Amino acid sequence: MSSTSNTADLSVRRPDLSAARLRKRYAAERRFRLYGVIAVVTAVGMLAVLLASIVLNGYTAFWQTQMQLTVTPTAEQIGLEGEPTPENLQETNFRPVVYDALFALFPDVTDEQARRELRGFVSGAAARTVRQQVIDNPSLLGTSFDVWVKTDDKIDMLQKGYVDRDLPPDRRLLDPNFIAWHDQLAEQGRVDAFFNTSFFTGSDSREPEQAGILSSTVGSFLTLFVTLLLSFPIAVLAAVYLEEFAPKNKLTDLIEVNINNLAAVPSIVFGLLGLAVIINFFGFPRSSPLVGGIVLSLMTLPTIIISARSALRAVPPSIREAALGVGASRIQTVTHHVLPLSLPGILTGTIIGMAQALGETAPLLMVGMVAFIVEVPTGITDASTVLPVQVFLWSTSPERAFIEKTSAAIMVLLAFLIAMNATAVLLRKKFERRW
Amino acid sequence: MNISVFLLTLVALLAFSYWVGRRRAYTVSGGHPVHLHSLPSYYGGYLALWCGLPGVLLAAGWFLVEPQVAQWAMLQTLDPATKDLPPQRLQLLMTDIQNLAAGYGIFREVTPEIERAAAAYNDVFAFGRSIALVAALSLSVIGLGVGRRFIRTDLRARNKVERVITIVMIVASTIAIMTTIGIVLSLLFEAVRFFGRIPIDNFLFGLTWDPQTAIREDQVAAEGAFGAVPLFTGTLLITAIAMAVAVPVGLFSAIYLSDYAPKRIRGSVKPLLEILAGVPTVVYGFFAALTVAPFIRDTFGGLGLSVSSESALAAGAVMGIMIIPFVSSLSDDVMNAVPQTLRDGAYAMGATQSETIKQVVFPAALPGIVGAILLAISRAIGETMIVVMAAGLAANLTANPFEAVTTVTVQIVTLLTGDQEFDSAKTLAAFALGITLFAVTLALNVVALHIVRKYREKYE
Numbered sequence: 001m002s003s004t005s006n007t008a009d010l011s012v013r014r015p016d017l018s019a020a021r022l023r024k025r026y027a028a029e030r031r032f033r034l035y036g037v038i039a040v041v042t043a044v045g046m047l048a049v050l051l052a053s054i055v056l057n058g059y060t061a062f063w064q065t066q067m068q069l070t071v072t073p074t075a076e077q078i079g080l081e082g083e084p085t086p087e088n089l090q091e092t093n094f095r096p097v098v099y100d101a102l103f104a105l106f107p108d109v110t111d112e113q114a115r116r117e118l119r120g121f122v123s124g125a126a127a128r129t130v131r132q133q134v135i136d137n138p139s140l141l142g143t144s145f146d147v148w149v150k151t152d153d154k155i156d157m158l159q160k161g162y163v164d165r166d167l168p169p170d171r172r173l174l175d176p177n178f179i180a181w182h183d184q185l186a187e188q189g190r191v192d193a194f195f196n197t198s199f200f201t202g203s204d205s206r207e208p209e210q211a212g213i214l215s216s217t218v219g220s221f222l223t224l225f226v227t228l229l230l231s232f233p234i235a236v237l238a239a240v241y242l243e244e245f246a247p248k249n250k251l252t253d254l255i256e257v258n259i260n261n262l263a264a265v266p267s268i269v270f271g272l273l274g275l276a277v278i279i280n281f282f283g284f285p286r287s288s289p290l291v292g293g294i295v296l297s298l299m300t301l302p303t304i305i306i307s308a309r310s311a312l313r314a315v316p317p318s319i320r321e322a323a324l325g326v327g328a329s330r331i332q333t334v335t336h337h338v339l340p341l342s343l344p345g346i347l348t349g350t351i352i353g354m355a356q357a358l359g360e361t362a363p364l365l366m367v368g369m370v371a372f373i374v375e376v377p378t379g380i381t382d383a384s385t386v387l388p389v390q391v392f393l394w395s396t397s398p399e400r401a402f403i404e405k406t407s408a409a410i411m412v413l414l415a416f417l418i419a420m421n422a423t424a425v426l427l428r429k430k431f432e433r434r435w
Numbered sequence: 436m437n438i439s440v441f442l443l444t445l446v447a448l449l450a451f452s453y454w455v456g457r458r459r460a461y462t463v464s465g466g467h468p469v470h471l472h473s474l475p476s477y478y479g480g481y482l483a484l485w486c487g488l489p490g491v492l493l494a495a496g497w498f499l500v501e502p503q504v505a506q507w508a509m510l511q512t513l514d515p516a517t518k519d520l521p522p523q524r525l526q527l528l529m530t531d532i533q534n535l536a537a538g539y540g541i542f543r544e545v546t547p548e549i550e551r552a553a554a555a556y557n558d559v560f561a562f563g564r565s566i567a568l569v570a571a572l573s574l575s576v577i578g579l580g581v582g583r584r585f586i587r588t589d590l591r592a593r594n595k596v597e598r599v600i601t602i603v604m605i606v607a608s609t610i611a612i613m614t615t616i617g618i619v620l621s622l623l624f625e626a627v628r629f630f631g632r633i634p635i636d637n638f639l640f641g642l643t644w645d646p647q648t649a650i651r652e653d654q655v656a657a658e659g660a661f662g663a664v665p666l667f668t669g670t671l672l673i674t675a676i677a678m679a680v681a682v683p684v685g686l687f688s689a690i691y692l693s694d695y696a697p698k699r700i701r702g703s704v705k706p707l708l709e710i711l712a713g714v715p716t717v718v719y720g721f722f723a724a725l726t727v728a729p730f731i732r733d734t735f736g737g738l739g740l741s742v743s744s745e746s747a748l749a750a751g752a753v754m755g756i757m758i759i760p761f762v763s764s765l766s767d768d769v770m771n772a773v774p775q776t777l778r779d780g781a782y783a784m785g786a787t788q789s790e791t792i793k794q795v796v797f798p799a800a801l802p803g804i805v806g807a808i809l810l811a812i813s814r815a816i817g818e819t820m821i822v823v824m825a826a827g828l829a830a831n832l833t834a835n836p837f838e839a840v841t842t843v844t845v846q847i848v849t850l851l852t853g854d855q856e857f858d859s860a861k862t863l864a865a866f867a868l869g870i871t872l873f874a875v876t877l878a879l880n881v882v883a884l885h886i887v888r889k890y891r892e893k894y895e
Contacts, residue, residue, distance in 0.1 A: 025787055032789035036691025039684045040704055043763070046756045047711050053726045054718065237607035245601065246608070257884075259611045264810060264880040265873065266817020268844050269618060272869040275851065276621035283502030298614050305611070331597045359715025362819035362844070365852055388717045395721045395824060403725065410718050417713060 054414075058407025064196035064209065065159040066148040067122065067185055069101040071130055074142055078131075084138040094127035094134075098149065105190070106181060117177060123150035123209045125198070148194065153208040153401035158182055159191060162400060173400070199408065203374050204390065208401030211394070213409050215376045219289055219369070219384030220358060220416075226293020226380055227357050231300050232350055236339075238301075239308035239346075244334050263302035270299045271366025279367060287368040287383040295363050300353040307349025311342040344431030351424040355417050361388040387413045441568045445490065445575065449483050452579045456482030459586045473593035481592040484599055485582025490575035497567035505559035509533075512555045514548055532556060622873060625866035632860045633661045638867060640664060644830035644841075646850060646861045661864055663871070665830040669840030673751040673822060674815040676836055680755025681815075682808060685762025692763070693770045694792055705764075712760035720824030723753035728825055731837075740837055745827035748836040754821050758811050765810065769803030769890065770796055803890040809883035813876040819844040843868050 075084070077100075078092040099119055103109065109118055126149035133147055134140050150156075154174055157163055159182070163174050185191045202212025246252040274295035278284050284291045315338050323333040364370070369385050370393065377384035385393070387409060394406040460478035464470045471478070509532055510518065520528065531543055536553040543549075586592075630638070641662015688708065692701050728749035732742045742748075773796050781791040797804075827839030828849060850865040 025790070029787045029789045032792070033691070033695055036687045036695055039687030040691050040696075042684050043688055043711065043756075043759050044704065044707050046759075047707060049726075050714070050718075050722050050756070053722060057725065234607045234610055237604045238610065241601075241604035241608045245604065255608055255611055257881075258615050260884050261877060261880050262611055262614060264813060264876065264884075265618070266813075266819070266844070266876055268817065268819045268847055269622075269869060269873050269876075272847070272851075272866060273614070273618045273621055276625060276866070277617055281621075282499070298610075301610065301614075329593060329597060331600055355713065359713075359717070361715065361717040362823075362848065365848055368852075370852055388715050391717050391721065392820065392824070395717075395724065406721060410721065413715065414718070417715070421713060 054407050054410050058404050058409075058411050060160045061199060061404040061408035062196050063160075063193040064198070065151045065156040066192060066194050067151050067155075068146055068148050068190040068192075069098065069122075069126070069130075070104065070144060070146050071097050071101040072142075072144040073097040073130065073134060073140070080141075084134070084141050086135050089131060089135045089138070092131065094131045098122060098126045098130060105185070114177065117175065118181070120152055121155060121178065121181060123152055124207055125150050125210045148192075150198075150209050151191070153399060154178060155182055155191075156209055157400050159186075159193065160404075199405070203376060204372060204385070204393070205374070208397075208399050208405055211402070211405055213387065213390060213412060215373050216385045216387050216390035216409075217412070218376050219373070220386040220388075222289035222377060222380050222384065223292040223296065223364075223369075223386055224354055224358055226289055227296040227300060228350070228354060230294065231297035231304055231353065234297075235301050235304035235308055235350070235353075236346060239305045239312060240334055240339070242305075243309045243312040244338065245330065259302045259305055263306065266362075267299055267360055268362040268366065270295050271363030273298070274363060274367045285381050285383075287371050287385075288381045289369075289377065289384055289386075290380040291367045292364050292369050292386065293380070295367055296357040296360060299360065299363065300357045303353040303356060304346075304350050307352070308342070308346040311345025311349065312338060314345060315341045341433075344427055348424045348428045351420050351427070355420040355424075358386075358420070359388055359413065359417060361392055364389055365392070387416075438568075441494065441572065444572055445487070448490075448572070448575050448579070449487050452486035452582075453479035453483045455579065455583060456480070456586060459583055460592075463586060464588050470588050472589055472591050477592040477596050478586055478590070480596045481590070482579065482582045482586065484596065485585075486575045486579040488599075489578045490571040493574055494568060494571040497564070497571070501559065501564065504563060505556050508559045508563075509552045509556040512548075512552045517548065618873060619870075622866050622870040625863050626870045629860060629863035629867040632863070633867075637661060638663050638864075642832060644846070646846070646864055661860065661867075663843070663868065665832040666841060666843050666846055666868070668832060668834070669747070669826070669830070670816055670842040670844075672747050672834060672836065672840055673754065673826060673842055674812060676748060676751025677754035677758055677815045678808070678812060680752055681758035681762050681811060684755075685759045685811075686766055686804070688759070689763040689766040689770060690792055693767050694788065694796070708760040708763055711756065712764075714757070716757065716818060716820040717824070719753050719757050720820040720822075723749050723821055723825035727753050735837060742837040743827070743839045745825060745839040746837050747826060747840045750822050750826035751836065753825065754815055754818055757818070757821065758814060761814060762807055762811050765807035765887075766800070766804050769800045769807065769887070772803070772890075773799045800890075802886050806883040806886035806890065809879050809886070813879035813883070816879075817844065817872060817876050819848060823848050843872050847872070 073094060077096050078089075078094055080088060080092050082088050102118060102122060103115065106118060109115055129149045130147055133145075151159075154163075155178065158174060158179065163172060163179075165172075165179065169176050182191065198210065199212045201214055202210055203215035205211040242252060242255065246255075274291055278291050278294055279286055284294070319337050319341065320333050323337045324330070328336065364386060370389055371383055371385060372393070373383060373385045375382075391406055391409050391413065394402045394409065456479035457475045459482070460471055460475040461468060468475050506529065509529065517528070518525070528549075532549055532552045533556065535545065535549065536556040638661050641660060642664050643660040643662045644665045645660040688704075692704060696704065724745075728744060728746060731746060731749050731752075732744055735748075736742045777795050777799060778791055781795045782788075786794070822842045822845050826842060826845060828841050828845065829839045830841050830846075831838050833840060847865045847868050850861055850868075
């Protein structure tokens with residue numbers, strides 16, 4: 001027992017193992033752990049809020065309010081000249097027909113002012129819908145038939161419950177007449193919601209009810225096509241050279257540092273490069289998927305190179321040595337053995353890079369892909385826009401109806417991204433090899 | 436001849452030459468490919484190179500000079516009097532002619548002279564291009580004929596083909612350098628022109644940003660002010676807010692996921708965080724403008740603070756959310772790289788897990804974490820869409836997060852979209868901002884990557 005008293009005398013500091021201190025330390029431990037949980041929950045919660053806000057704002061855009069009109073088009077009224085052939089009918093104007101049908105629904109609206117207002121009740125696309133029906137079936141001409149046409153976006157918003165009826169009229173942004181007319185039609189069962197096909201088959205429009213994403217989706221595909229065509233071969237060649245052939249010297253070091261830095265350069269700088277060099281210096285057509293694709297491929301190159309290199313590095317040296325041992329040249333070794341084995345990894349990286357490029361907006365604003373495009377682009381030199389830019393354009397529009405359009409376009413964009421990333425994950429799972 | 440016809444013909448020619456090369460190799464070897472130096476397919480590839488390279492180079496060369504040739508042809512048709520116009524007006528005229536040639540309407544009277552010029556301009560694209568492409572194809576055919584003569588049994592076809600492949604690979608791997616050089620040169624070139632008009636110290640230290648310049652010189656208008664300090668402070672304010680959100684959340688997530696979380700949770704939470712990283716920035720921007728900004732305005736406005744509808748706080752907070760996965764995955768990496776032996780040592784001394792993390796793992800991983808945070812800062816500075824959509828345009832010199840501020844990237848976007856005259860100080864200012872942005876982020880990246888790399892080597 002003497003030894004214990006000795007150490008006590010030497011007053012060595014011993015850990016305080018008292019229960020109180022231990023409790024404190026364990027409490028600190030639990031607190032620390034709780035911070036971690038809170039952080040993770042915050043991050044995941046933010047993701048949930050983000051997705052929920054997009055979905056809740058946007059899901060209604062997949063439905064579109066339509067109203068039933070009873071139209072009676074006559075050759076005289078639509079200004080048809082000659083036989084009712086599709087070509088001749090294409091030249092006609094069905095607006096008066098639509099307006100007459102509309103006035104017939106509200107016989108008590110006779111005032112010129114109110115009638116002008118009533119015209120705004122249907123979408124500008126209504127006349128086209130009726131015309132298309134007549135073109136499909138010319139025998140309808142001169143007869144009376146029912147047709148469902150789109151209403152104006154304001155009515156659409158009202159139908160979907162985005163207009164607060166309790167607000168005083170001057171803050172409601174919707175004419176009281178419109179509400180009365182809408183309710184009257186709703187009572188008659190002449191207003192209903194339909195699946196909004198024109199959102200997928202239509203192009204951009206100033207009228208929210210006619211706006212669709214077809215042209216921007218096609219633009220996105222063309223741009224991605226150019227990006228893939230340029231970046232994939234270049235990235236694979238560069239990765240193979242740096243990983244398999246390059247001697248260790250100043251130049252390859254510089255290239256390496258450069259690639260890593262380029263991966264972290266702000267995307268908008270690539271847009272400036274595209275504007276200054278590709279458009280102004282080389283004279284490539286502005287706003288075209290060609291220029292957008294070049295800019296995006298410069299941007300995604302580092303991503304693909306980096307992932308391709310790690311895929312190449314994962315192939316064990318024994319494979320190379322075996323090939324070289326039986327007399328293959330170095331290039332044969334790479335093309336016959338190393339590349340095929342690392343291809344799944346390279347493709348995974350490429351898909352992830354493409355997904356990044358698909359969601360990119362800022363550099364494309366710089367090269368002018370921010371124009372108002374109504375026609376669907378047919379080639380890589382046509383002026384076009386892309387999905388994320390379309391989202392940006394719609395988000396700056398003041399109409400309430402564009403909020404749901406924007407959210408819906410975002411959902412489509414996210415669906416593409418999820419599909420691409422899921423493919424990448426599946427590819428990795430299916431072909432991943434542990435050596 | 437249009438490009439797609441050219442490409443299809445070229446591909447057909449290449450396939451044909453490959454086939455010819457192989458056949459030729461069989462023939463010269465007398466039907467015994469063993470006598471050949473290389474495999475027959477290499478002779479095919481060799482001939483395909485002879486066929487393809489000259490033609491493709493010629494075509495590529497034409498496309499590089501095509502716009503210049505077209506402009507030159509256009510100038511030739513103009514009257515001598517027109518050619519003597521001052522350079523700026525001549526430039527305007529040429530732009531108009533190009534627009535007319537492209538089929539757009541122009542805001543000037545279309546004289547026969549202009550029509551002639553537009554026709555000459557279009558001719559270059561129609562006939563000139565056809566001639567060039569036909570010439571390229573002819574060159575390919577000639578190359579095919581010439582190359583075929585070289586095929587003999589002792590031709591070292593494999594070595595030659597492989598040398599070409601190697602050269603192509605080297606060129607491909609220098610594209611990263613070319614891109615950097617391209618960025619630096621193009622930004623520098625325009626920025627120097629800008630600093631020729633606005634002194635550099637006005638730009639770097641000026642306190643007012645109001646890039647409205649007179650369009651015509653005789654116009655009476657405010658001389659634009661190009662003091663970028665409000666933009667720098669705005670960028671810094673938003674970056675600071677973003678970091679205040681991203682660093683604690685990201686760091687604690689990384690600690691929890693790397694040291695505490697059971698495998699199952701780690702396996703499901705990590706991909707969720709990756710989703711956060713994969714969401715396009717334009718979506719975050721929309722989220723910030725539509726959901727977060729009104730929320731902040733209502734919450735803090737309800738407390739009696741004045742909050743503008745586009746506030747630095749909304750943009751910064753959402754940017755922080757975007758950067759969380761960036762911080763967490765990088766710090767996760769560096770903390771995982773800390774050797775288990777260090778942890779075991781601490782446990783053996785009786786330390787609790789949190790004490791081990793705070794006093795052993797974290798200090799050991801600190802350089803790497805600092806590197807990660809620097810990279811995240813560079814990300815935040817360069818982020819564009821969120822601030823464009825949620826931070827506003829007002830160049831306020833303020834540190835109040837409830838006010839609208841503007842950033843460098845927002846100004847680049849606003850200066851360069853919409854109608855632009857490409858020679859005004861206004862558009863050039865965007866490039867001056869661009870090179871500032873590039874320089875700052877590059878410096879941050881170099882330092883950060885250096886730290887991260889050095890740190891990784893330490894424990895390997």
